[in-house]
Amino acid sequence: MARTRSRTMERVGKERTEGFFLRSLPYLIAILLVLAIEFLYFGTGLPLTMVMFMVVAILAMLLFLVKPYLTIIALFAIKPVLDIMWSVDVGGWKGTYIMGALGPLLWAFGMLYYKISPLGFRMGRTMIFWGLCTLIPLILAPFLQGFIDGFWTGLYFWMRFVNGWGFFFLLPFLVKNRKEFNWFIYAWLASTLVPGFLGLYYLVTNNPAGFQITAGWWRIAGPYHDAAAFMTEITPALPIMLYLASGARRWWKKGIWIVLTGLWLILVFNAYTRAWWIATAIVLLIWSLARLWQPLLLALAGALYKWPVIWKRFTTAGVEELESTYALGGRVGLWEDFWRSFKESAILDKLLGRWAAAKGWEGMLDFHSQYLMTIANLGIIGLVGLLSIMVGFLYHLLRDLADPSWRREALLGLSVLTMVIVLSASGKLLMVPNNQWFFFGFMGLIINTDIEHHET
Numbered sequence: 001m002a003r004t005r006s007r008t009m010e011r012v013g014k015e016r017t018e019g020f021f022l023r024s025l026p027y028l029i030a031i032l033l034v035l036a037i038e039f040l041y042f043g044t045g046l047p048l049t050m051v052m053f054m055v056v057a058i059l060a061m062l063l064f065l066v067k068p069y070l071t072i073i074a075l076f077a078i079k080p081v082l083d084i085m086w087s088v089d090v091g092g093w094k095g096t097y098i099m100g101a102l103g104p105l106l107w108a109f110g111m112l113y114y115k116i117s118p119l120g121f122r123m124g125r126t127m128i129f130w131g132l133c134t135l136i137p138l139i140l141a142p143f144l145q146g147f148i149d150g151f152w153t154g155l156y157f158w159m160r161f162v163n164g165w166g167f168f169f170l171l172p173f174l175v176k177n178r179k180e181f182n183w184f185i186y187a188w189l190a191s192t193l194v195p196g197f198l199g200l201y202y203l204v205t206n207n208p209a210g211f212q213i214t215a216g217w218w219r220i221a222g223p224y225h226d227a228a229a230f231m232t233e234i235t236p237a238l239p240i241m242l243y244l245a246s247g248a249r250r251w252w253k254k255g256i257w258i259v260l261t262g263l264w265l266i267l268v269f270n271a272y273t274r275a276w277w278i279a280t281a282i283v284l285l286i287w288s289l290a291r292l293w294q295p296l297l298l299a300l301a302g303a304l305y306k307w308p309v310i311w312k313r314f315t316t317a318g319v320e321e322l323e324s325t326y327a328l329g330g331r332v333g334l335w336e337d338f339w340r341s342f343k344e345s346a347i348l349d350k351l352l353g354r355w356a357a358a359k360g361w362e363g364m365l366d367f368h369s370q371y372l373m374t375i376a377n378l379g380i381i382g383l384v385g386l387l388s389i390m391v392g393f394l395y396h397l398l399r400d401l402a403d404p405s406w407r408r409e410a411l412l413g414l415s416v417l418t419m420v421i422v423l424s425a426s427g428k429l430l431m432v433p434n435n436q437w438f439f440f441g442f443m444g445l446i447i448n449t450d451i452e453h454h455e456t
């Protein structure tokens with residue numbers, strides 16, 4: 001069964017009547033005008049961070065005009081390497097913020113440039129609803145904190161929640177064939193190489209610089225600020241390697257992916273991140289049902305060998321001490337704070353989040369849960385928007401599982417969705433740009449890609 005091509009989606013590969021220069025000219029003029037206004041307003045006192053962002057942004061847009069799809073997947077591939085410099089800041093702003101802002105800049109620029117309508121996509125209306133939900137801080141914060149301060153605060157939170165939204169639409173629009181579909185997959189796999197190799201290096205050498213010590217646990221963090229950040233950088237490798245192993249026709253190719261999956265499992269074990277352990281187990285079980293059972297057996301053998309350590313990790317300040325505010329790394333205490341604030345807040349705060357400022361929700365809230373962070377900042381309406389995305393994605397994946405020529409891709413999407421659902425429970429997963437790009441990019445490509453299912 002082949003997927004029907006959408007007649008409403010203008011393909012990038014079609015011939016255009018105007019030349020490249022004429023198509024680019026309006027955008028180049030706009031960029032020059034922005035630069036002129038910035039120079040006239042700020043003069044030579046323009047903040048260095050702003051200058052850096054403008055230079056990088058202009059280069060990124062120019063590259064996009066020449067090679068749109070390659071520019072985007074290059075950003076995906078290089079972002080985890082640049083994240084190693086997470087402690088570097090210029091003028092009070094982290095360099096990682098500059099790179100994080102490039103994602104929405106590119107998808108917004110691309111959607112405007114190609115005149116992409118969200119209504120021409122599966123789940124388009126659901127994504128529009130979520131996009132409107134993310135505007136809540138941007139609209140309400142200026143009334144709460146004063147226009148200037150509130151605007152910047154609202155802009156910050158809006159950017160955190162909407163960071164990967166447009167990749168859901170832009171990526172399937174740009175992808176024209178199976179080869180480009182595979183480029184997306186290999187770009188994310190390539191993004192995990194440097195973090196993965198560095199993690200193995202620190203693990204083999206026992207260099208203390210590559211570990212985070214938490215309550216006596218030596219957790220592999222690589223060059224990043226903690227173990228959870230390290231796992232974020234290498235997470236895409238697991239579903240992708242399982243996907244590639246399931247499609248390998250030669251035994252030695254499948255063997256390579258299984259061995260690499262085994263090395264990944266060693267890293268996730270030594271990160272001692274319980275949420276990743278649970279998500280990994282579910283993903284391996286999903287692929288075992290598709291007759292890729294070797295990685296699950298590897299994980300089971302390792303789990304039996306290390307069971308005393310695993311049990312201790314789950315029970316020490318964990319499942320046996322849930323009544324303690326220190327349980328689950330202090331998360332139980334944070335969740336109790338959330339529930340207390342939520343109960344005391346007014347109806348408007350419950351619906352729209354703390355930016356409504358009717359009553360409660362004091363301070364800058366960090367509840368170490370994507371779901372609670374969403375309620376706190378976007379209200380129950382925002383949580384409904386987020387859950388609608390997950391349920392809608394699951395619905396389309398279950399439908400696609402019935403198509404033998406697209407079943408592996410559906411399982412890949414199911415693996416990604418599983419990791420997002422589980423990891424969002426005890427962490428701010430989608431507040432990290434990389435994770436949003438990964439999630440929304442895969443979701444858009446798997447349920448909206450325009451290529452034929454049987455194409456190889």
